[in-house]
Amino acid sequence: MDAPAPTAGKRQLPEIRARSFDQSRDSHSLIENLLTEKQQQDFRKIATVLEYRRGGSTIFAEGEDAHFVYSIAAGVVRVSRMSQNGRRQVLALMLPGDLFGLPDGGIYVNSAETACPATLYRVPWQKLQSLMLREPALQLNLLNRVAYDLREAQRRIMVLGQQNTRQRLATLLLDFIVHPAFFDEEQSLLALPLSRFDVADYLGTSAETITRGLGHLEAQGVIRRVDARTLEIRNLEGLRMLQNQKRRKDR
Amino acid sequence: MDAPAPTAGKRQLPEIRARSFDQSRDSHSLIENLLTEKQQQDFRKIATVLEYRRGGSTIFAEGEDAHFVYSIAAGVVRVSRMSQNGRRQVLALMLPGDLFGLPDGGIYVNSAETACPATLYRVPWQKLQSLMLREPALQLNLLNRVAYDLREAQRRIMVLGQQNTRQRLATLLLDFIVHPAFFDEEQSLLALPLSRFDVADYLGTSAETITRGLGHLEAQGVIRRVDARTLEIRNLEGLRMLQNQKRRKDR
């Protein structure tokens, strides 16, 4: 008698480990890229590194008081919301470099969970705000972040409004192919860090349909399923073509 | 050999009239509400009032250099983008009080057209920016605007990802029912200011499906079609129930 979590299957318990920011030296974070040396130092002083060992761990939940914002170092986070009919919609997938958890009127309006093992930077919102007061450049940065999120959301609207499931799937794959963390260009192997449920909830469809969609792409020779979450991309151009077709193939 | 405008039907030529802001005294604009007297005076100095006599007039187009931002006094504006397959997606419907046209890297990333006769306030982006430099409150205001648009976009994602056409239609109607400008509560009459094409492109479906969807709602006794664009709302609660049902009625 837990949460219904309709489309999502059961998930393991969270397991986290935290340490100070300075001890970690990771790759690229979008936040860092936009900050000066001085600002980065300030930022590190107030950031904590969180390591989530499992997918399915809750970072924060819809309706909670918002005390922190997060930035991703590694892994994938799904930002989602429950619809009234009890189904989950993943609003955005956060990849390394992304920022999420901006409060809205003091509370989180969405939930965030790890979709796979992930490493995050956590920053107290209060401290970030006072830091921004001293560093106007940071404030402008925030505006750019929100504007970026808006553009991404509009892109999702295009996808959900115009494409059928196979096309949405193609778009998703292409989004991940761009990220070297998930796509091995040498072998043309894509390591999908998401369950069928996560993909389904992101694309507004069901896990079964995702499976069948992948089967369809494989039948067309565009991809090959190595295992459930590993795909060989056999025809990248074909994937791109797919996106621009009509929603339905008639006659 | 004009633009293809696939889902949208032909539309009339634009017809505009401009006058200075001070000559008009209209109802509520979201911008005004958030500004002090002093700020409003400054704002009026740089605003121009535009009156569009027809629906289908282009306000600005995707890719153009962005020189102005707009606020709606009356009417409806559709903010849309063309997908590669040549279909139009309406990203947002702007109603009285809304602000739109924020540039993205100096250009408009979306198009904006009137969906029906409309009155707009136009403000030069340059001047608004320098005004914001002098009035930090205005700057914060801008952040709030973008944040608001993001929340709205996320709401659209929920709708497009979770609801079937009839449910989306119900959501659309409920959105308009909230606005006194379109809903006569006395007679329970809703004056839809949109063509079937506009509704279809907004909900990510086809005009035919919209017609059939309305037919379905009428058959259920939830609404009654007075004429193509006038609906009598017979069961508001029923409309709301509709939204939370499962996407598909099986067995």
Add this chain to the structure above:
DNA sequence: CGTGATTTTGAATGTCGTCAAAATAGGTGG
């Protein structure tokens, strides 16, 4: 009152959600 746009209706069929159940993968304790 004619002309073009909008809306409606029909028919055919592709696509997808849902339920059910089998097959596979992953992890735990012996």
Add this chain to the structure above:
DNA sequence: CCACCTATTTTGACGACATTCAAAATCACG
């Protein structure tokens, strides 16, 4: 390392829902 339990993924069947093309009906406006 295997047995076992559970979660994930796949497959099948069925019918609801939606897209598309076509054409008729209605509306709007000059």
